[in-house]
Amino acid sequence: MSRIGIIAVRFALLAAVLAAWELLPRLGIVNAMLLPPLSDVVPMLGDILARPKVHEAIGVSAAEFAVAFVIAVPLGTAIGVLSAENEYFGEIFKPMLFYVFSVPKSIFLPMFILVFGIGFQQKVAYAAFSTIFVVIMSASAAVESVKAEHLLVARSYGATRRQVLTRVYIPSMTPVLLEALRISMIFNFTGVMIAEMYASRTGIGQMISSWGENFQMPQLFAGVILLATVAIIFNETIRWFETRCSAWRT
Amino acid sequence: MKRPSPRAVRWMLIAAILVVWEALPRLGLVAELLLPPLSKTLVALVNAWPEYMSALFVTLYEVILAMLIACGAGILVGALVGGITLLRNVFLPVFSSLYAVPIVILYPVFTAWFGIGSESKVAFAGAYGFFPVMLSTAAGIRTIDEQLLLAARSMGATVPQQITRVIIPASIPTVLTGLRLGGALTIIGVVVAEMLTSAAGIGYLVTSYRTILDSPHVFAGVLMILILSVLFDTAARAIERRTLVWQTAGRRERASSKEDKATLAMPAPA
Numbered sequence: 001m002s003r004i005g006i007i008a009v010r011f012a013l014l015a016a017v018l019a020a021w022e023l024l025p026r027l028g029i030v031n032a033m034l035l036p037p038l039s040d041v042v043p044m045l046g047d048i049l050a051r052p053k054v055h056e057a058i059g060v061s062a063a064e065f066a067v068a069f070v071i072a073v074p075l076g077t078a079i080g081v082l083s084a085e086n087e088y089f090g091e092i093f094k095p096m097l098f099y100v101f102s103v104p105k106s107i108f109l110p111m112f113i114l115v116f117g118i119g120f121q122q123k124v125a126y127a128a129f130s131t132i133f134v135v136i137m138s139a140s141a142a143v144e145s146v147k148a149e150h151l152l153v154a155r156s157y158g159a160t161r162r163q164v165l166t167r168v169y170i171p172s173m174t175p176v177l178l179e180a181l182r183i184s185m186i187f188n189f190t191g192v193m194i195a196e197m198y199a200s201r202t203g204i205g206q207m208i209s210s211w212g213e214n215f216q217m218p219q220l221f222a223g224v225i226l227l228a229t230v231a232i233i234f235n236e237t238i239r240w241f242e243t244r245c246s247a248w249r250t
Numbered sequence: 251m252k253r254p255s256p257r258a259v260r261w262m263l264i265a266a267i268l269v270v271w272e273a274l275p276r277l278g279l280v281a282e283l284l285l286p287p288l289s290k291t292l293v294a295l296v297n298a299w300p301e302y303m304s305a306l307f308v309t310l311y312e313v314i315l316a317m318l319i320a321c322g323a324g325i326l327v328g329a330l331v332g333g334i335t336l337l338r339n340v341f342l343p344v345f346s347s348l349y350a351v352p353i354v355i356l357y358p359v360f361t362a363w364f365g366i367g368s369e370s371k372v373a374f375a376g377a378y379g380f381f382p383v384m385l386s387t388a389a390g391i392r393t394i395d396e397q398l399l400l401a402a403r404s405m406g407a408t409v410p411q412q413i414t415r416v417i418i419p420a421s422i423p424t425v426l427t428g429l430r431l432g433g434a435l436t437i438i439g440v441v442v443a444e445m446l447t448s449a450a451g452i453g454y455l456v457t458s459y460r461t462i463l464d465s466p467h468v469f470a471g472v473l474m475i476l477i478l479s480v481l482f483d484t485a486a487r488a489i490e491r492r493t494l495v496w497q498t499a500g501r502r503e504r505a506s507s508k509e510d511k512a513t514l515a516m517p518a519p520a
Contacts, residue, residue: 006339034363091256102483104438107475110460110468114284190352197446212358220358228351235350
């Protein structure tokens, strides 16, 4: 099937989902209290976006996200590169990292609250903590994706350390690192949201959770649509860069 | 001097963490509110044993139900999406875009729909674990060696025979990886859900002890969850290792695309 055909099918499905969202509550098949029709949710999205309180909450969440990202990504990359370059160090820590992955990070939230309170610092600390492991793992995968033959060829032709770094390491690692960036962004976003939903006075996650508790379903769904759209746009942007960069690899 | 083996160093590290956990608060370097000594945590755990056990029972019940949902639905949808070209082209990119959405923001919707009892946790954790199972099942079916199918067909295997004799055995290792990831995610999902809005389960216990600043009981709950998830992971890995023999048998070497590997390695947020 052609590309255009596939895209057409996707849009048709999207339209069907949206139509069902509108019609099921309107026709009374689904309780409109539980699933407000789309035509109620979309104006609500405009409405909440116009509220200063929501602006403020989005600002706080975005700042938490940004600071946590700036902490977790460089630190995680450094540890990851170190553990890939130093075999002994890697052998010690890699198996431990695998276990850390399967552990719910959110269970440590109470400790972050005990140490940092429930303010900005706690959100940043928790989000950075929940992100750093995936950064470590992806960074060491990025180093391992550098082909030994490429290094050998570069060295045999007398490349300096600097040339090896800029001509071999960076081009081979960039696509993998971009993917790491993308996944760590997803983790970081989830981390901020969970921390805000768990205990917070502000932030968009806290708003969503309180809309849910107060049964304000149109606001809740509008918030969910907003966050989902933002997440998807970010994700697709980095993916686009990724596909552009992977041209270098082959 | 020969360096100690990495394995020994790992155990030493774990022992060191336990010692530090006991020593720091005892020596007054860290307030006991922030880090109660290990011995106090264990005493708290033993004293409140019945409470923790009944909470663990609730949590396990939710985890098992959620795993059944995630694995059942994930394998079914994954098999369809991986096996049928049209579905794969239409849906696979959509699913990997949706992966970016933090599912946790949907939890308020689940509580509004299903209440704050076990149902909402099961539904949420099921949705949480569904994606890795589905994606890895799709990848597992997609990367089966075409020649195996060709051989089976040329020897006159019927479609059901092809499915039971070729497709299922050849995709099992990949599916198992997905089940491990999905299982870990359902545990995470249940715990997150219990911590957010709940009236039972270990996540709830941890949260309610946190609000009254009873640190030893908080750490006891945390310890239980850690043990639970590490036990699950160890068991799942052991099962995977046993089926490793099949892994190289039915797999197209190198042919699996980057995207397949990415979906397989997709870790669990939160």
